[in-house]
Amino acid sequence: MNTININRRFFVIAITSFAASTVFASCSSPQNNSAVNTNVNPSATTAANTTTTPAKEKIKVGVTPVPAGEILEFVKKNLAPEAGLDIEIVTFNDFVQNNTALKDGVIDANYFQHIPFMEDYGKKHNFEMYAFTPQIHLNPVGLFSKKYKSLKDVPNKALVTIPDDPSNAHRALKVLESSGLIKLKENVHPASPKDIIANTKNIQIKEIPGAQAIPSLPDVDLAGVTGNWILQAGLKTDKDALAIESANEQIYAVTVTTLKGKETDPRIQKLYKLLRDDKVKQFIRDKYQGSVIPIP
Template sequence: MRKKLTLLAAGIAAAFSLAACGAGGSAPASTNAASLDPAKPATLKVGASPVPHAKILEFINENLAPKAGLKLDIKEIEDYQTPNTALSDGSLDANFYQHLPWFEDQVKTKGYKFDHGAGVHIEPYAAFSDKAKSIADIKDGAKVAITNDPSNQVRALKVLQNAGLLKDIKDDSSILSLADAQNPKKLKFSENQPELLVNDLHDPSVDLALINGNFILKAGLSTKSALAVESVQNNPYANFLAWRQDEKGDARIAKLEELLHSPEVKAFIQKEWPNGDVTPAF
């Protein structure tokens, strides 16, 4: 069951963007797993980005959850702020959309009391252009559209560095304070919300756009046509399931965390996105 969830407040999507995540985590300890009864499935309300997250949850809901005594009420959410806001206020039981750098920044700046599971999949960041056919075609002074989300700007900058367009990018670098020595081609950066970067790609004034994986998929793009793609090797941006700390011991969440890391889900991801636009992290 997939439903749209509207923004909790006007302009919330403009405040921050991206999501994302990865890395190690663990399911909440569950002492009452036996209470999940296939004859009377327990409902779990989960917020997720439409693609690939909600699609993965839908596969679980149709193929794995019934036998596990679980029923997922999937809420599709377009922006990156609402899922955590809704999780914090109890509107959601869990969310599935973010990676560790984003999660840690949200917990630190918003004071959320959250825990998270292990990485499920990675969506590589990528650079696209409607003008250039290769990175070599990117000229000095080119305009580059990039996310305004601090936790992902460095990620995007490293894609550019690996493509040979920038140098000496450090984890705490800001696109607003790059020295000329780090930016030898004097690229001009234009910040925007991550969900709007696909629109920027088609802006005649933009030469290159760095786009988040879930928005690549939503726009019908593929990393096969990208000019530069983030490596999935040792990638810290695997997306995972998150829940409130006060839900420790919730058998529903523990079961979903288990199912998200099942061989069936891994096979589904590999079959659905064989070109690596979504790559299992387990």
């Protein structure tokens, strides 16, 4: 009898232990499965949602509003997305702020100036810039007046304003010379008012900042103005100018500029390539009708 009772006890204990193990295992399994699912599912979801589209390269570019700002806006909307370039356009209303921002690293490149202006500005402010060539477009300098319809009507001792930076002053003086109002010393570059050797009408030349040319136009007899300021004022160089600079002066064409040493930056090279695109040239021809000239 004792042997039978002992065996029964062991049998009950064994059955109880087995049941407890089964209950414990059944409670634990969902937690273990849940842990596995937690680790696997997010990565599976991430993999499913991941695209192969590369991130766009961001670049900050300084411009003057017209025409450079409008041209770059065309590039930003129509060409840059496909090229993977995210262009932030930073607009300045004067040349000094634009180059100061470049020097200080506020922008990566700018698009508003020609090479002679860039070189002169760099020398005066003790830093080097790099200009991409061939250039993008030419803003021809013209002679404008609110008072006279023809250069023949310009009176003796007329007050004439020209830009105060050396390169654009030279351009305006050359247009005055080609119009027969003055004669300059030969082979002087850049020429200044001091290089005038003949002045048949004894015109009075005053150098002023380029941005002041249009606001002061009603108060003067004649003004030599670069094309960007003319377009910004809603005028057209080819139609409203009394005389205009030759389109052959491509040294004064506007281009992309950056700090020396950054010209190999892939973003800036891509920007330049987009601005040289044939679609940009056609946009310039269509929109500006000769007031801005694309460079071949």
